[in-house]
Amino acid sequence: MASPILPGSGLGSGLDIGAIVTALVNADKSAKQTQIDAATKTNTLKISGVGSLKSALTAFQTAMNNLGNKTNPAFAGFTATSSKTDILTATSDSTAVAGNYSVVVNKLATGSKIASASFAGGAASAIPSGTLKISQNGTDYNVDIPANATLQTTRDAINKAQGANGISANIVTDSTGASRLVISSSKTGAGSDLSVSGIAGLEIDGTQLMGSSPAAGASGAVNGVAQNAELTIDGLAVTSKSNTVTGAVSGLTLNLVTVSPGTPPTPAIVGVEANTKGLQTSVQAFVDAYNTLKNTIDTLSKATPDEDGKLTVQAAFTGDALPRSMIADIRAQLTAPGAGGPLAVLSQLGVMTDRLTGNLTFDTAAFNKTMAQPGMTGQVQQLFTGTNDTNGLLARMSKAVDPYLKPMDSKSKGLLDQRLDSLIANTKTLTNQQLALDLRVANLTKTLTAKYNAMDLLVGQMKATANNITSFFASLNAQQSAK
Structure with missing residues (x-):
């Protein structure tokens, strides 16, 4: 400062x-x-x-x-490589063994996707209140449907309540304006089919196919029921509930992308070598x-x-x-x-x-x-x-x-x-x-x-006082000298 x-x-x-x-x-x-x-x-x-x-x-x-x-x-x-990464990719862990494996992917694991009967009123169609029960592999997932619900608010309630469990819902509307509630699961593999009950008009048996041209009152699985992945490794048949196949080959994880093309299908060669x-x-x-x-x-x-x-x-x-x-x-x-x-x-x-x-x-x-x-x-x-x-x-x-x-x-x-x-x-x-x-x-x-x-x-x-005194005596001295 x-x-x-x-x-x-x-x-x-x-x-x-x-x-x-x-x-x-x-x-x-x-x-x-x-x-x-x-x-x-x-x-x-x-x-x-x-x-x-x-x-x-x-x-x-x-x-x-x-x-x-x-x-x-x-x-x-170890490093694992695939000769056809568009068919499958591979990773290895510390228990892997160096070698080559011939892999053919015959089927991919799929999840369950089901659709309800159609609602002529579209997404605004009224849905009765109650508890909607979505069942999968012996487990029930309940969703509370309040009064004055519509097909759209029912969809939103399912997503909010069961999104963490891998269950999601959406609405598909056809050219006539009729809508269906479509529910799908991220879980894959045979036996993971969904079924819905508890609310009139939304009963769905996911083990039954809707068909390519379903009637308005038809409900069921869309594009087939859930299935396991099927592949062969060096000619040996392997099934997996997931498209991530672990345990089939020690220390090796296969990530399936698509089905092997060709008749007979061309195998992908997975190589494992020390890194x-x-x-x-x-x-x-x-x-x-x-x-x-x-x-x-x-x-x-x-x-x-x-x-x-x-x-x-x-x-x-x-x-x-x-x-x-x-x-x-x-x-x-x-x-x-x-x-x-x-x-x-x-x-x-x-x-x-x-x-x-x-x-x-x-x-x-x-x-x-x-x-x-x-x-x-x-x-x-x-x-x-x-x-x-x-x-x-x-x-x-x-x-x-x-x-x-x-x-x-x-x-x-x-x-x-x-x-x-x-x-x-x-x-x-x-x-x-x-x-x-x-x-x-x-x-x-x-x-x-x-x-x-x-x-x-x-x-x-x-100083001023001293100067005055000095001046006084100086003046006095001058007067005395003049006499």
């Missing part, structure tokens, strides 16, 4: 009152101002450091989640993600010399236990028990810790030596992705970061957000201290200025 305008040299004393007052005020505020400035600089640095640390942790956790993605797994021990090269790339990506985080934490923690190499410049978290605790929690997962198996530690894959920097190093020669042993690719996948959602190294590394980024419950915050709140509160405290100091400086300046101006006035008056 700027000081009030001060007078220059005193008219009476000739002293530089402004300079004197400024010097006295600066001497009074210097220690406190230095303290506030230093605390503000440190606090601002820490706020910036928290932001950088949160970004680094978020990037690290994102990298772990991406590497552990189940849809497109980076640590797949050594892909795993090496993924291990390197894991090492890089860890080292990036470690280097960021080091930068935010270690003091560095200034440009002249004489003074030490503090980093945001120099001397702070938080980063050390964080990297210790993350690093502990590198050696913690996981999913088990022949591969227990990263050193078996050539991943070691540099003694000087603490970063991870990756010896690809050691990795390839391990991969030369039978079955090792699947073990690498198990080490990193685990046998469930929690015991893989990637999941454990990601979870180790959670306390720093996420709240433990709805009433708390993550550790970094807690630290940020504390720093923001400290900023307000320092701002208030600066305002208080500025007010003190202003008051002190005003007080000292008034005192020195009063002194200057008194000195001026005394």
Whole structure:
């Protein structure tokens, strides 16, 4: 805060009152101002450091989640490919075995789709109130139909009540204006046919076909009843209630797209082979993600010399236990028990810790030596992705970061957000201290200025009196000399 305008040299004393007052005020505020400035600089640095640390942790956790993605797994021990991806695609897990399989898709699994009798009044047709019961594979799904319902509001009630169960409804209106309620299910496979009862006019037996030209009063299954998928694998017949076929071949999942064309149908060849090269790339990506985080934490923690190499410049978290605790929690997962198996530690894959920097190093020669042993690719996948959602190294590394980024419950915050709140509160405290100091400086300046101006006035008056006395005696002396 700027000081009030001060007078220059005193008219009476000739002293530089402004300079004197400024010097006295600066001497009074210097220690406190230095303290506030230093605390503000440190606090601002820490706020910036928290932001950088949160970004680094978020990037690290994102990298772990991406590497552990189940849809497109980076640590797949085996790769499965299909020669005809328009017919089917394939994925493999850590239990797969290298080989080739000839697959022919004869039928796709279908779900149940049924239609009611037609309503001449269209979507606005009145529907009696009551409980509409939709049955599927021995399970009943009830929908309450209120008074004054229409075909359209009945459709909406079904979607609202049973959408989570994979049951949906819509209305189809023909060229005459007559409408039918069409209900379908996302569940596939033989035996999953829908049936409807409980409301007059909406009784539907989904095991019966409507036919290609159904009469107005006809109801039933549309485009056939629900059926299983049928395929052959190396000539062996396989059925599946879903178009995602698992368990037919150990470690292999087949995703059926359409029926194999041709007579006889042309098979799709599914090949499974060890994914050594892909795993090496993924291990390197894991090492890089860890080292990036470690280097960021080091930068935010270690003091560095200034440009002249004489003074030490503090980093945001120099001397702070938080980063050390964080990297210790993350690093502990590198050696913690996981999913088990022949591969227990990263050193078996050539991943070691540099003694000087603490970063991870990756010896690809050691990795390839391990991969030369039978079955090792699947073990690498198990080490990193685990046998469930929690015991893989990637999941454990990601979870180790959670306390720093996420709240433990709805009433708390993550550790970094807690630290940020504390720093923001400290900023307000320092701002208030600066305002208080500025007010003190202003008051002190005003007080000292008034005192020195009063002194200057008194000195001026005394000088005037002295000058008068001097002039009087000088005049008296002159008169005496003239006699």
